[in-house]
Amino acid sequence: MDRDQSSVFDLAAVAAGSNGGNNDRLLPPARFVGAPQRPSTMPYTKYVAYGKQVPFDYPDRTWPGKTLKRAPRWCSVDLRDGNQALVDPMDPERKLRFWNLLMSIGFKEVEVGFPSASSTDYDFIRLLIERELIPDDVTIVVLTQAREHLIRKTYEALRGAKRAVVHFYNSVSVLQREVVFRKDKESIKKLATDAAELCKSLEHDAAGTDLYYEYSPESFSGAEPEYSLDVCNAVIDVIKPTPEHPMIINLPNTVEMTTPNVFADQVEYMSNNLSNRDSVVLSLHPHNDEGMAVAATELGMLAGADRVEGCLLGNGERTGNVDVCTIALNLLVQGVDPQLDFSDMPELRRTVEYCNQIKISERHPYVGSFVFTAFSGSHQDAIKKGLEARQQAALRDNADIENYLWLVPYLPIDPKDVGGSYEAIIRVNSQSGKGGMAYLLKTNHNIDLPKRLQVEFDRIVQHFADETKREVRDEDIWRLFKDEYLPIEKSGSTAAAGAVADREDSSLSQWGRLKLLKVSVSSGEDGSDTELKASVLDRGLTGVDEAVERQIEGKGNGPLDAFLNALSALDLTISVQDYVEHAMTAGSDALAASYVECKVGEPAEERVIWGVGIDSSVITSTLKAIISAVNRFER
Ligand SMILES: CC(=O)SCCNC(=O)CCNC(=O)[C@H](O)C(C)(C)COP(=O)(O)OP(=O)(O)OC[C@H]1O[C@@H](n2cnc3c(N)ncnc32)[C@H](O)[C@@H]1OP(=O)(O)O
Ligand SMILES: CC(C)C(=O)C(=O)O
Structure with missing residues (x-):
């Protein structure tokens, strides 16, 4: 019909x-x-x-079998389509700041405004030209409706520009032809060709400017592709582009109305049937009404598009223009150079939020504050293991870890590549497992808990999460850990005073029966027949008031064995099941952390319990770990 x-x-x-x-x-x-x-x-x-509404089928499609191999030609439309969608369009200061951001990212084409719309747009374009703020390799684009007085004003705005694209448009959709323009197909086509002719005739006014053209069959998504093709070919006939001096045909998914595969079919149809295809740069201008703009764009690129127009972080009319950052970074994680620099997404986000006066969602791809964060236990476990495996593989290959292959579960991109850090990757709440807490202790406090100790401490963290019903922050975990395993120490002249001070916490009350005050160890050459003397503060089971300093001594096969024997003088029965230690810091002030899994108590009341000790001496840290286990047993 x-x-x-x-x-x-x-x-x-x-x-x-x-x-x-x-x-x-x-x-x-x-x-x-x-x-x-x-x-x-x-x-x-x-x-x-x-x-x-628009019956269309394109069985000749080839795009489903293709893959993306290179970046498109990018054009930012932030200063035009993005700007026209703001409650408060950008003032000159914000526009300039946005422009500078676009330059730093590496855009070579920027639609800078709709100069016939407002004096703010007009003046900004004049400012860019007159202050010579446009680098030689950057092309500005200016938009106009296909109306004579607006086109004339547009040419005026361009005086003195070295290179520019005049972008004219008119809607071709079935609905707009009827309800907005109230014109038939031929009249709508004439609107476009009249505009093209007027542009050609005004070229003499733009002497000295290397002028290009862009035509958009606006609301292409709501038009019959055969009709859009007819209009575009008529415009191409007037403009007469050449391979050396091509024109842009821009297909706007002005209102996203279909699944992306249908859009891709339409794009491939246009790509295959446009006249002078080698003189045409085929461009896409997708919007996100159905939430699929990125998908539609990527399929459209497979279908033959050379160029993509969009906005940073998806600002733009209604649900936004397609998010250029997401498409570019999607290319990056496929191993394709996006030819734009998004290495500082936090700064980009700050500038975009400032200029647009719109906040970005926490879930926004690549930049939202939660996108590199795992709360759930199995994700945390996999991320921790993945990061460790990658580090080991890089060591094995003697490779620079910064540039080593990125294969980490649940993290499609290395946060550092977009200016993020690992700190926020793992956050702990009631959905988390032991891996998350263990990761934070390791990353932020150099505490690498053995697996069974992770299980033990996780119960404490989980209890805290359930009680507080909120996120368990790194400082909560560290405080819980100190309170549970580390005796509260006073800072003094110890080698690692700073680190010890870090373990002090005036809000934690002192607890625990025993405190190791002094220790001396002597042993034979092979470490056998070790003799150990220690001075221990014994607060008894009832608290600090009754503290007595006790001298204990023992012999054994090494300091640990000798200390266990010495503790029997205090009626303590302890055997060690497992023992792990590691350096926490490097250098002369190095600290060691020791973890001991002990069986404490007489057989009837015996329990397996972990203790932790930290000291600049490995021997002392081990003995402190034993004391920690005893204190926990008696707590
Ligand atoms: C999909 C897009 O984002 S396209 C870009 C849209 N951006 C903007 O509109 C922002 C800037 N626009 C403006 O400031 C104003 O619209 C102006 C200054 C350009 C024009 O304002 P006005 O002259 O008041 O006209 P308005 O925009 O309301 O358009 C209405 C008339 O223009 C016609 N028209 C609209 N678009 C076009 C077009 N692309 N080509 C030709 N005619 C058009 C309409 O049919 C209507 O005609 P009618 O008055 O005979 O019914
Ligand atoms: C002018 C065109 C490209 C446009 O902004 C749209 O269709 O969304």
């Missing part, structure tokens, strides 16, 4: 009546588990399936 013969509403009514949407009552029932879903009261019969 010819769209010019009848109203779009009549067609839609027919389409809706003949199951224009997806009337699920006519479909076989879906398989389900449990109770079937109920029909909703949502008014879905009001809506007409896209294929009924």
